[in-house]
Amino acid sequence: MLEITSTRHNPLVDPSVHVWGWEQPVYLFFGGLVAGMMVLAGLSMLRALREERGAGDYNVQTPILGFVLLNVGMMALFIDLAHRWHVWAVYITLKPYSPMSWGSWILLLVFPVLIASALVRLPSAWPWLGRRVPMLGVASDYLLARTSLMQLLAYSNIIVGIGLGIYTGMLLNTMVARPLWNTALLPLLFLVSGLSAAAATMHLLSRLVPAGPAPQTLIGGGIASLLQSLDPMPPERKKSIALARADIAFLAVELTLLALLLLSHFSGSASQIEAARIVTSGPYAFLFWGGVVFAGILVPLVMQLLELGHRIPHTIIPAVLVIAGGFALRWVIVFAGQLSHVLSNPGL
């Protein structure tokens, strides 16, 4: 028997560390989602350039929507900072061993890439704004007329997007004190989960808001620039199928990474085994098995396979489940990870 009594009683630390609340999963989810959207937008731009179709199909709204969603995530992070008015301190140094330092600087790259990508189609996506700010049209025409610049923008989206997606996992995975997070698989898992959530988001939007001419009004145009695809090429159905196929691949990889992560933990140290148990049979087991694995990965995977095989009609259900599952994954990992700790004298 081992009985440990402590007089320590610090808020957020005892009886177990719970320094991060809802803000962290929200921030990690939106960071991963935008990372995935940037990678998909970059790939779509490259394909469009190859086919000489100008600005591509789903990149039309993703940079503008990505910009807004990333700001939502950043706001959650800002709310979480306990000494938030000193946040400038991250930009007067670069700490090579601190993922959060890298992430802060990566964000400085993400925003210009998103803004430049948004400029490509903003004047046509939001005509009201385009008419009032003619410079937008000039910038858009300048970019569209130069293939090399568009290629640079496409590759920037892919590279910076991958960096952002990996960062969301790196933030947690470098902490030796939290065995659940302390695995190099976590950044990959969060990157792929971000990609699947991004494909699902674009799929959902293309089903909910069919492509069409941009509304000329201030508010209508503004909302449409976030949500609506302008380019009818390729046809909506083909686009849905392409996104469903991409999502199936992402979900399959995500499931594999999740299995590998648990396997590596269960074959690891006592601390790692205990950490994995918090997820698989502890307080987060129901959310993990029911929300992340079953509803978030397996059900949409099977449904999309059946949809592609014409066994069931196309619906938005898989896309909604994938997005919810991606958020549930961040929630489980953040909260269960905080519960996990290095065991002292395990086995006693």
Next chain:
Amino acid sequence: MPRFGMAIDTTKCVGCMDCVVACQTENDVPVGYCRDWITTEVRGEFPNLSMEIRSERCNHCDNPPCVKCCPTGASHVSDFGKVVLVTENKCIGCKACISACPYGARYVHPEGYVDKCTFCIHRVEKGQDPACVSVCPTHCMTFGDLDDPNSNVNKLLASRKHHTLLPEAGTKPRIYYLT
């Protein structure tokens, strides 16, 4: 430059918490928080029991994960004494260091920055012992330079059996518990 550490004799510690109160008074630690605390560990089955009482605090690790993860450099190792400190006005309160510490040695001060044991560096610079060491009624704590082979702390470590907390975390803690 010295590299400060501490040896705490668990066979002398009675868990009176004088060190805890001295620290709170010396460092104006807010009510409801503590920079050091007492841990009591009981092992075995009755009647074959053993008990270890420890005064615990930041281990001022040689490989400090809290310093590595800090995005601003607020958490840093001081030049004098290699003590792990937090610069208040550089701390953004991201709490990554609290998650990264295997010992639970840090907390968020009510004013927003992260706070922790400083080895009372302001006293040590004047040649005094940290407050916890100076008040201990059983003299179970010895503070000194681990790089000086003739320091009292090194003499104790050379002659007594000792252990550190969670050595498996690889943080190379500098608080040694004599057994």
